[in-house]
Amino acid sequence: MEREKRLKMKKLETGHLQQFNQLLRYVFQVTKQDLQQVGWEEREITLAKLPVLEQADVLGWFDGDKLVSQVAVYPFQVNIFGKIFAMGGLTGVGTYPEYANLGLMHSLMGQALADMRERKQSISYLYPYSIPYYRRKGWEIISDKMTFEVKDFQLPKSRKMPGEVERVQIESPAVRAVYDQFARQSHAAMIRNDLAWEEYWRWDPEDMTAAVYYDEGRRPSGYVLYWISNEVFHIKEMVFTHEEARRGLWNFISAHVSMVTKVVGTTYTHEPLAFLLEDADIKETISPYYMARIVDLELFIAQYPFKPQAVERVWRFKLNDPLLSWNQGLFTIHVATDGSASLSRGGGPVEAELDIQTMTTMLLGYKRADYLAKIGRLNCNVDVVPLLDSLIGRQIPYFSDYF
Known part of the structure; x- marks a missing residue:
């Protein structure tokens, strides 16, 4: 004492x-x-x-x-x-x-x-060193990290592209410009300020290099961050804003075939790389990456872009939060035809019950309402699942940062 x-x-x-x-x-x-x-x-x-x-x-x-x-x-x-x-x-x-x-x-x-x-x-992200611990505090998994290994003989054959790739310093303005464009069209991605970039580079080897794809109009539209050691091409991140840039960057990687025995890396798109390769028999592993939790549900809903509707939609539910009293209780969400919404307390018969963890992963699109209902995380009336399915976007969260 x-x-x-x-x-x-x-x-x-x-x-x-x-x-x-x-x-x-x-x-x-x-x-x-x-x-x-x-x-x-x-x-x-x-x-x-x-x-x-x-x-x-x-x-x-x-x-x-x-x-x-x-x-x-x-x-x-x-x-x-x-x-x-x-x-x-x-x-x-x-x-x-x-x-x-x-x-x-x-x-x-x-x-x-x-x-x-x-x-x-209104929302918080974290990297979990213990998923059970942070779940008990209200956070839930919202993104995945996929690692892959491609042998040298499995690298894609070069295709003629109208643009070109240039190697630049990782601090190049082109790298930041590409990422910012990519992040603003990628759901759940970090909009990196200077502090975010500092954290992003913190533990990387000194010999990290960037290769930027420039399209025919000399606009940077993709990059790969990489280093080579012991005949292995290591990819930290590959970002592209269109398919041409993706193919151009893989042309660049494949040009190292005489120098490396394999390419290893990570991707955060939830889309297996194997389907895009002619030889799809590659090694891929997927693991949960970042967690998030809604901090202030009222503010979050006021900002959240639901899908536009033909008529106004209403959803009444009971929410449980292990830490925050202001997220606890009976609520009603009113969604206007343009997708804007508001949250109020109370409001009639409850149609569903869930916790803040489930609400977070559902509204961020990591898990759909039908799946959450099936596994018992969303207890609801039969008409709630199609309602939520019509309201929530279908993009898979992308998050490649670490802090």
Whole structure:
């Protein structure tokens, strides 16, 4: 009890940088050897996290002057069905083991979510180090990462393209321009600000290269970020805004056939690469990637673009949220013919019951209402599933960032 009386929650400032970094290093088991493998020096990794304390909202529990538990929220934006939403990116979550089981992280998350609501960040993303833990806090899986391995003899044959590929530095404005265009047409993608780009590059090898596809009008329309080591072509990310750029980039990759034995990489589109290759017998694995949770349902629904309808639609439901009282209770959504909507409390007989995790993954299009109803995550009347199916877009979430 004496220890608990000493504990105080407060915001971290730049003067707490060393303690912030030490707690991160301890919790995520980052060793000096890990830093050296990606070319980092001790002082560099500490200074690299300075923008977090300068630009993010960082909360911590202190035992006297000692930081013992912390969570950070980045000010990000994401594209949800063509609308830009303010998103709170939760990261830096950690507590020293001797302070475990005191409810410190539970209270930090509750306060962080309340602060997100104040800042009009109606949705939060995070990378889960424990999916069950974050599910209990209201987050749910909303995107996948697919890894693939293509042997050298399976690489696609070169096709004549009107454009051309040029190798550039990864900081090239062309890379950012292509990604921004891609993100604004890709559901659930990050709209990267400077802080997002810094996080995106943080743990990459120093010999990362970018190859940009320029179309016939010299407009950048695709890129591949890659490095080559031990006769393996590693793809960090391939982005393209049209099919021509995709084929042009694969021409470039296939041109390395005499240098590499295989190509390995990741994709986040939920579309298997195998179908696009002549030799489709490649190795592919899929795994859950990012999680999200709606922070403020009322604000989220006011921003959310439902599909346009011939007539106004109404949906009444009961929502459960393990942390946030303002997301708990009986609600009614009114959807206008143009797809705009509003949320109100109460409103007649309940047609469905679900939790905030299910609501999040459904509205982001990762899982459809019919599937969620079938597995018991959405308890509803028989006419609710076709209603939701007509209201919610069908794009698969894309998210390739890491923070």
